[in-house]
Amino acid sequence: MINNNDKKLGFDDVLVIPKVSTINSRKDVNLDTRIRFPSSNVDWTGMPIMASNMDFVGTFEMGMALQNFHITTAVNKFYSTDEWVSAINQGLDLNYNFITFGLDNIELIHQTISDISAKSNQTPSIAVFDVPNGYIKSFCELISVVRKEFPALGIIAGNVVTPDGVKQLMESGADGIKVGIGSGGVCSTSATTGVGYPQLAAVIECSEEVKKSKGFIISDGGIKTSGDIVKAYSGGAGFVMLGSVLAGHEEGKASLITKDGKFYRKFYGMSSGEAMKKHYGGVANYRAPEGISILVEDRGNVEDTIHQLLGGIRSACTYINAVNISEIFEKSTFIRV
Ligand code: 5GP
Numbered sequence: 001m002i003n004n005n006d007k008k009l010g011f012d013d014v015l016v017i018p019k020v021s022t023i024n025s026r027k028d029v030n031l032d033t034r035i036r037f038p039s040s041n042v043d044w045t046g047m048p049i050m051a052s053n054m055d056f057v058g059t060f061e062m063g064m065a066l067q068n069f070h071i072t073t074a075v076n077k078f079y080s081t082d083e084w085v086s087a088i089n090q091g092l093d094l095n096y097n098f099i100t101f102g103l104d105n106i107e108l109i110h111q112t113i114s115d116i117s118a119k120s121n122q123t124p125s126i127a128v129f130d131v132p133n134g135y136i137k138s139f140c141e142l143i144s145v146v147r148k149e150f151p152a153l154g155i156i157a158g159n160v161v162t163p164d165g166v167k168q169l170m171e172s173g174a175d176g177i178k179v180g181i182g183s184g185g186v187c188s189t190s191a192t193t194g195v196g197y198p199q200l201a202a203v204i205e206c207s208e209e210v211k212k213s214k215g216f217i218i219s220d221g222g223i224k225t226s227g228d229i230v231k232a233y234s235g236g237a238g239f240v241m242l243g244s245v246l247a248g249h250e251e252g253k254a255s256l257i258t259k260d261g262k263f264y265r266k267f268y269g270m271s272s273g274e275a276m277k278k279h280y281g282g283v284a285n286y287r288a289p290e291g292i293s294i295l296v297e298d299r300g301n302v303e304d305t306i307h308q309l310l311g312g313i314r315s316a317c318t319y320i321n322a323v324n325i326s327e328i329f330e331k332s333t334f335i336r337v
Helices: 060-067 081-089 106-120 137-149 163-172 189-193 199-211 226-234 273-280 302-320 325-331
Strands: 014-016 033-036 043-051 071-074 097-101 126-130 154-160 176-179 216-220 239-242 256-259 262-268 293-297 334-336
Touching: 014 226, 014 302, 033 325, 043 060, 060 071, 060 081, 060 097, 060 302, 081 106, 097 106, 106 137, 126 137, 137 154, 137 163, 154 163, 154 216, 163 176, 163 199, 176 199, 199 216, 199 226, 226 239, 226 302, 226 325, 302 325
Parallel strands: 043 071, 043 239, 071 097, 097 126, 126 154, 154 176, 176 216, 216 239
Antiparallel strands: 014 334, 033 043, 256 262, 262 293
16 A cells, blocks of 8 residues: 655755845854743754764763754763763853663653652753654553643654654653664664655645644754754754764764774764664563664764754744744745746
């Protein structure tokens, strides 16, 4: 059965049309954006980009560097509470750094959040609940329990790629939904399982659904350039999440590897054989890896990359007459190319 005969679009299938603009300079574009979380009532302001909770990307060092740009980090879930406390004592800002959980039990979530609060005097205000398959029932049940026990916690949950997935998680109490299956740069889910959805189409369809409950979408996976970030906002995403684009930087803490006179850093999918070996002692025999390992040429300091990305977004805003990121959606018209 074919669900729908329309061609489903990826970022490379479209461009955004320029328009008559009254914005004379990129300097006139304000990138800070206010996002309201409908279920928890968190009222957040910042630059709606999120570093992915992956090894060598979602590190405290990355969080410290990105918070200077008001950019957020979903901190990977392999840090201990003591490491959180010491990062907070060194200036990690919880408005921009979000704690991450998987399909964990509620006792562990309670323990972690209350330990961090007690030892640092600061409480995480936003948490990311990240599983490869956000459709499973036990995950939705976990989100419902977390919502009940933490009424004021901003909850981002995913991943799904269809409106029914969005609806189910929003009804469970999430504020924002992470969208993307099979589109990540080091993801091999579509090859391994045949499952996936072109990323831009998923963002467009899921953002229509999430607006019914005043939530937002995080477009996660497949972004290669600042142009793709703009296309995700144009499609209706509130946030974009970046893995590959932020890999290969000093702040990710992957060791430098020398090969043929060049410097590289390691990067791998969190469901790759390498990640499973590191964090879980190996690939369980009922599973197949759904991620790959690569070497990324060393890209130095992440600041330089961020300046380029933000410059690209500012320029896009002047082309389409959007004074800020929230206006990108309403001011954008795609053409297929
Ligand atoms: P990227 O920005 O690199 O294109 O995509 C990053 C996203 O890929 C992550 O935020 C996560 O959702 C997804 N991802 C990370 N590791 C894996 C993996 O091993 N397998 C799959 N299927 N997806 C992954």
